[in-house]
Amino acid sequence: DAGVIQSPRHEVTEMGQEVTLRCKPISGHNSLFWYRQTMMRGLELLIYFNNNVPIDDSGMPEDRFSAKMPNASFSTLKIQPSEPRDSAVYFCASSRPVDIQYFGAGTRLSVL
């Protein structure tokens, strides 16, 4: 299995631009998680889906952030408009029910 696939690996954008991060979970995993990692705050859960349905989005920082999972093999995390404080590494993870989470390689986002 290819594991959790995230794209792009690196994204550099200017403040105010829209950013879309993409994730393909491991086939057969029905839970998908979006995390953000910064030096100051560590690894934080933003939102997670079970069977394509958002279950808990309490970690989404504000309305500029949105996430979708249109089908079992694809999810997006969108930031519009982006701000410099959004600079971080964004991880996607997936899991089977009641199983460990497997992480993708992450997207390093820099907002100038």
Add this chain to the structure above:
Amino acid sequence: EDKVVQSPLSLVVHEGDTVTLNCSYEVTNFRSLLWYKQEKKAPTFLFMLTSSGIEKKSGRLSSILDKKELFSILNITATQTGDSAVYLCAVEEGAGGTSYGKLTFGQGTILTVHP
């Protein structure tokens, strides 16, 4: 608010040393505690602990959970330079056989092993 606290925040040792990393937690509905290793990329899974007092081992790494005192330790014996990484502790919430899916992570321990 759920909380996971790791100590020390950073540790520098020489090859061959033994290290102990600590993780304490306060969560409402504890289901399991997990350890991950992160080497400049994605966190990779090391251990999942659900029962107190049962040590899990994998080579030079071992871990144990104390659900009464709400902490876990991760031991690494005969450290090697390849053990240099950030070690993350996370707590999973749930009830009975059901997971709520959420992981709450500690801030991590940065381990540096010098030759």
